[in-house]
Amino acid sequence: MPRLLWPLLGLLLLAGCASNKERPELTEVDQYREASESLESRNYLTAIDQLKELEARFPYGDFAEQAALDLIYAQYRAVDYPATVVAAQRFMRNYPAHPRMDYALYMRGLANFNMEKGLFDNMVSSDKSSKDMGAAKDAFRDFERLVNRFPDSEYAPDARSRMVHIRNQLARQELHVARYYARRGAIIASINRAQYVVKHYQQTPAVPEALAIMAKGYQRLKQPELAEKSRDVLALNWPDSKFLDNDKQVDLAWWPDEDDGLLSLLTFDLL
Known part of the structure; x- marks a missing residue:
């Protein structure tokens, strides 16, 4: 029996080592491709993790700026509005001259605009006028900054419409x-x-x-x-x-x- 057990134990150890072997590290291109596929599949939580890992591994890579923009979008679609605001602010701080600055401003405004919405706000009418409007005021400033700096932006018309709504609420x-x-x-x-x-x-x-x-x-x-x-x-x-x-x-x-x-x-x- 002992002669049979030792080879068997050896095989089990080899199998365990093979199962624990990590997959090879992805290149920047492959990792961004995976994150993009997760976004397209609407797996936003997975995409967030992949984009954060991409940023950590390749902070100055070819896809760093686009990954930062995608992270803003993924967090907004995941209904994590505070994280969306933080991601947009970080993008604006790191890339102040980026041609998509209007998008970052717009998304930060949208996140602030929706910050105070409750679970049932999309199903019933909710009057926020009697509550704290701090996030709404932040959204107004974001939209105002957008329309002033980028009056011809594709996001400017919607920003102006939301500004009217916020002023009425205030x-x-x-x-x-x-x-x-x-x-x-x-x-x-x-x-x-x-x-x-x-x-x-x-x-x-x-x-x-x-x-x-x-x-x-x-x-x-x-x-x-x-x-x-x-x-x-x-x-x-x-x-x-x-x-x-x-x-x-x-x-x-x-x-x-x-x-x-x-x-x-x-x-x-x-x-």
């Missing part, structure tokens, strides 16, 4: 805060928020209500001239506004009575 956020202050009885703070909308977010749908808030706020503060001025601007530019009644007087259905505002203030909006 204006609605200011209105949300203005309403909150008004309901709490903080009339001056409410007016200030409404003025900010009128000054910084012109041509957004939020402006008519902002003017109505200013008119009601000045009425509450016993400043009829300022209240009338706000009402006149509203009536002149939006004569059919839902915030004007049949007599062209400001009508805000949610505006609290003076007693209601005091009660809200004292009870921290619990009543």
Whole structure:
């Protein structure tokens, strides 16, 4: 028996060594080809690993710049928006004169634009105006930088459209805060928020209500001239506004009575 066991053990060891033998290291061309095939097959997580390995092995290779661009795309398609932003920033830092700089800016803007979207945002309408809009502001700056630096870029039209959407959302956020202050009885703070909308977010749908808030706020503060001025601007530019009644007087259905505002203030909006 011992004479038979030793050759058998030897064969098993040789088989184990053969199975553990690593495949030969790929050339830069072959490794980039594999990553490209993974992207084409929509295997984005695999592509991310392959592209990162390519960058680590060939940081100054012939495919380094294209791999960095592909990594931005792969991470975006993998819905890893923070990683997309980091990858785009790294690309812009490493290749500031690259002819695809507009693409990197656009992708960073898209990632920031989608950063706050929840799992069900694509299935139901979601109003983000009452939440923190930090990522949306970052996206606006990215898109603004894109259209200013590359006005003829193929990505510029979509960037401009998204900027309009972001401005509308930011204006609605200011209105949300203005309403909150008004309901709490903080009339001056409410007016200030409404003025900010009128000054910084012109041509957004939020402006008519902002003017109505200013008119009601000045009425509450016993400043009829300022209240009338706000009402006149509203009536002149939006004569059919839902915030004007049949007599062209400001009508805000949610505006609290003076007693209601005091009660809200004292009870921290619990009543």
